[in-house]
Amino acid sequence: MEVDGGGLAAAAIPAIDMGGFPGELRRLKEACHLWGCFRVVNHEVPRELMAQMKAVVRELLDMPQEIKRRNTDVIAGSGYVAPSPANPLYEALGLYDVGSPEAVAAFCNQLDATPPQREVIGKYAKAIDELIMGILEKLAESLGLSRDLFSHWPCQFRINKYNFTPETVGSSGVQIHTDSGFLTILQDDETVGGLEVMDRSSGEFIPVDPWPGTFLVNLGDVAAAWSNGRWCNVKHRVQCKQTVVRVSIATFLLGPKEEAVEAPPELVDAEHPCLYVPFTYEDYRKLRISTKQQAGEALALLRADSS
Template identity: 50%
Template sequence: METKGVPIIDMQDPCGLPEKLVKACEEWGCFRIVNHGIPLNLLSEMKAVCRSLLDLPLEIKQGNSPPGPGQRYTPPNMASPYFEGLNIYDMAFPGVVDDFCAQVDASPHQREIILKHTRALYDLAKDLGGKLMEGLGLGEVEIFKDWPCQFQMNKYNYSQESVGSTGAVIHSDPGFITILQDDELVNGLEVVSKFTGELVSVDPIPGTLVINIGDVGKVWSNGRFCNVLHRVQCYKPTIRISIAVFVLGPRGKIVEAPLELVDSENPRLYNPFDFEEYRKLRISTKSPTGGALELFGAAN
């Protein structure tokens, strides 16, 4: 595998696809997929919807956004002064997308695009999860069925003064897996290489998607998968748009490695935990890079 950049994997590859996905998760925790089955016009239309919604007046974006994981609008702050986002928590739960669209007064066309996009990425997440389970030797397992997912539309408001600055500080994602539609025209995503410890630019390739493994993925795989550290940098003075789906943790169940991945040679690395408790702990301990996982180490 090339250590210069993240792997690129063809989702229609007939030869050893599950094993290739697992290897990318182990060695990088990040990879780009092609031939993923999501229509390119849907990706393009979703980007346009994202831009138009994030261009709305502040009072509409804020609305009556609830605090906590369901917070719908993330404004710029001291840590990320160029970033703002709109969020749909538990996007696959009936009525959630409709509630969001009503809050931001989305048009029928915008609502249709959001529904199509969220459903397509949710189906892709379940397909990826199934192939990862197969690659780990666990057979046909619907791992992400009914897991809460967060849909996030991101906008980076860059100017000449912000070139060279950080748009999103270095972090790992708290959930299992993230599907990212990055801006095909504006780069900025950087990941930490497991091989060298250095930051590697993940340059955009139109029509592709980026997959990141998060903290839950590392725990669930008993440490085999890498929870990739990444950040977003400002390379040029222009607006950058990205769209992400975060597959978080099992609903109403604990996060733990399955017994098939634990044996005398590979002892359990982490004690079981509840995902929402872990997410709160990440915030309270100010551990954006996954350091809070050590509190659940099996040796503790």
């Protein structure tokens, strides 16, 4: 598919052409190591479907509170998130395991979705699941590994709304954090900026300007551990830049449901000793919550060389 060109700030984030492999493997590897994030362009998710899904997201998030609160958790934090003292401008709806048609139907039932809304949600869930699997194949290939390493890892779908007002310009929409899982693919607001990622070399936050028709991919804590430190978990935040409602659609590949997260044997040798003890995603998620360390600091507690 064709995409519009991004601005200067957008260009700072590497853009990976999904139609350009295997020639893009080196750039993909560098992006994961240096940035922990990248844009994907020329993917196969129809732009019309992206626009339809964004319209459905706005409709669902504009529903009354009593309906949104039916969106209950499967795992902690996977359902409706109301504005809180920590993030007063933010609310979200969630769907655990976007690759399951049954889970998608249950999500639609909770929110009394109309038949047209259900059709769009179902098509988008299938398309985004296929896109994630395609990205994972390329990530594995960039490390010289088998492509079939992530089967049956659940994906959590989250639609986000930021209620920016004149009084909140300059404040934080979502505080600095890393994502706890392996990978996040984000369809950002096509007109409203505010997302910023940290440049590891300088420690400064770089604006990620809207780039319609593309997706932003962020690597999380699980990816940093699984890759044995070859990839970084990108710190990011959302800032209120203007008085307008901002919406986004994020899908999180979390980690294996039951097996431990650990580096493949091919990534461990004398020059690259194993950096982290094996851990389950659920145990790590609970560790982040209990320690209130949301920006990757909790990962240091699982270092193999920690005392």
